[in-house]
Amino acid sequence: MKYLMVSLYVALLALTACNRPQNNDVGASAVAVRQTNLYMDALMAGNFDTAWKYYSPEFFKTQTDEGWRNNLTEIQKKRGKMVRYEVSDQQMDMRYSGRFFIVIYRVWYENSQKSSRQIVTMIEPVTGGSGLKIYAHNIHFDDVQVQ
DSSP: OHHHHHHHHHHHHHHHHHHSOOTHHHHHHHHHHHHHHHHHHHHHTTOHHHHHTTBOGGGGGSSOHHHHHHHHHHHHHHHOSEEEEEEEEEEEEEETTEEEEEEEEEEEETTOSSOEEEEEEEEEETTOTTSSEEEEEEEEOSSOEEO
16 A cells, blocks of 8 residues: 555656746746847837847748838838837747747737737747747738738
8 A cells, every 4th residue: 555655656757847847938928028028129129130139040941031121111101100019918839840939919000099919039049059049920810811
């Protein structure tokens, strides 16, 4: 009976250790939000060169640098300058390739009555690499979606 109790205790410890979030997840999420805020600040200022420093190489595998710059410029022409943003949600997801941090924003433009919903996904690769970088940025307006 004594051995059974010890075995159950060890099994319980092993199970809870596997399900316990890592201590640095909360800190890493805060860093991801801080970095995406800096990125959004650069976009709001119209400083694309600074904003580009936050992108991972994978971001430009689905579209060209010039194409994304044109998309952002067209949004500014149609909606005006970005005037305000706020974080509306955030989450962290562990995948085989690393930790993904998803930050969802409400963004307002000077010539638009409605806000847009923007989803910025950052990745911290398992292999190390260059740290947290933007993997995807999706922009949703009522009438159009930009990726």
